[in-house]
Amino acid sequence: MSNPQILLKARPKDRPGPEHFERVETAMPVPGRGEVLLRHRFLSLDPYMRGRMDDTASYAAPVPLGGVMEGECVAEVLESHHDGFAPGDWVRGARGWQGFSAAHGSSLVKLPKDGGGVPHSAYLGVLGMPGTTAWVGVTEIGRPKPGDVFVVSAASGAVGGVAGQIAKKYGCRVIGIAGGAEKCRYVKEELGFDDCLDHRGDLARALDAACPEGIDVYFENVGGAVQEAVLPRMRAFGRIAFCGTVATYNTRPLPPGPNLSVLVRRKLMLQGFIVSDHPNAWPVWRERGAAWLRDGALKFREHVVDGLDQAPEAFIGLLEGRNFGKLIIRL
Ligand SMILES: NC(=O)c1ccc[n+]([C@@H]2O[C@H](COP(=O)([O-])OP(=O)(O)OC[C@H]3O[C@@H](n4cnc5c(N)ncnc54)[C@H](OP(=O)(O)O)[C@@H]3O)[C@@H](O)[C@H]2O)c1
Incomplete structure (x- = not known):
């Protein structure tokens, strides 16, 4: 088995195109001490990623040329070397545009295994960063x-x-x-x-x-x-x-x-x-938003695209308004 990845190949001057991305297959990651092996199930595509493609001063460092594109994922734990996680757990973490990764347990947020009444992908949208x-x-x-x-x-x-x-x-x-x-x-x-x-x-x-x-x-x-x-x-x-x-x-x-x-x-x-910059707001919103979702008092819409290979084209469309709802890649 190998790990599909989408890399930043070149920095766009204005509008990104397929030529700025490269798809590669690399060796499966091997988890070390305190790490878990993740199979990514959903990838979030967000407008901020356009800024990461530029090499300019910002609140976050750019993706290096040849580096894996950054992005938040919802993933399933396949193997664990961390006390807090077991195979079959679901987590959220900034794991990038790829199929698998090895991540330290401390960098991950555990999600309800059954989604807690919402699809797991909602932890990238309505109950996640946006x-x-x-x-x-x-x-x-x-x-x-x-x-x-x-x-x-x-x-x-x-x-x-x-x-x-x-x-x-x-x-x-x-x-x-x-x-x-x-x-x-x-x-x-x-x-x-x-x-x-x-x-x-x-x-x-x-x-x-x-x-x-x-x-x-x-x-x-x-x-x-x-x-x-x-x-x-x-x-x-x-x-x-x-x-x-x-x-x-x-x-x-x-x-x-x-x-x-x-x-x-x-x-x-x-x-x-x-x-x-608002770390305390995350658990507050996750609780409040989940309660509103359960009551039907909060609605959301996802624009789901299948396959990691579709991520560059879907992302280009996001910057032109072609998405209708939270843009998610299903892996
Ligand atoms: N400050 C933060 O911490 C933070 C965090 C997350 C997101 N954001 C920002 O929040 C904004 C919305 O992000 P989102 O994730 O919710 O994206 P989104 O709304 O799901 O997708 C982007 C939308 O922007 C609109 N758009 C794109 N190009 C446009 C144009 N030229 N003129 C007018 N509208 C255009 C399109 O909607 P229409 O077709 O309706 O125009 C498109 O669907 C972005 O600016 C993002 O960078 C900031």
Whole structure:
């Protein structure tokens, strides 16, 4: 048996293509002391991986050329040299775009063997990093109050879909922004947002109609033209949870930005955040989110693609909005 891996072959100048990835077969990893041998069952594909392909200063180191692409996995333990794990256990860990790995037990989070009422893949999405990001951004930075107008971009996605549902539970009027009629319908009818606006249309006009009184909280996932339409419509003392700007991840050089003087004039609070700086939020969200899922009070959608070989093409599509829901590779 061998271990299939997807490596970073070259650094993209702008949009990544298949030529930036290389698929190889390597020897099966051998677990050492304190390690477990993992068979990866699901791989999470997330927008942040585009940043890891660049060799620029960031909050995390880039993937080295020839290195295995980074990513979180849900995996099954095949063999254990760690007291805390036994064969048949399910775990989550940052194990990369590959079929198998040997990991130290201390780097893994144990999951319920039967999934605990949700599919195991949900620990990469709604109950994983994206769901926790939504929880941190809404509760710690957006600080919503009943009656607030709460706008969230990439609203059908892994982070945005959860963020808007949490804001609804805080009594906000929640307006999503998404690409296309089908995503907007899902956000409104299935996730229960009050409205959802298509950013492919005249977004400025649609925002004026949907929130004539302005916006109190903006959960920013997209940047670019969407951000330009939202910022001038913020109300005084609004809050912006600055989570990401996926629309700009393939753009080099970066385009001139919107006029940020509105931050001053409206006394807005804008705070960028990275979910990994909030370790205490993870268990809180996992418990709270799981309870809401059990009650049917939280919905999620996965976009599952079969096979490690499909990961590069699926990832390229994620940066262009071709995914509909949390993008997961099933291995
Ligand atoms: N700060 C943190 O700790 C943290 C953690 C996780 C994620 N994030 C950020 O959160 C954001 C959402 O991530 P996610 O995992 O939930 O991804 P996602 O929403 O599941 O997928 C990305 C979505 O972005 C939208 N998009 C892509 N290109 C776009 C463009 N040019 N213009 C407008 N929309 C575009 C697409 O939705 P539409 O088709 O609806 O436009 C696409 O489906 C990203 O910016 C990501 O980097 C930050």
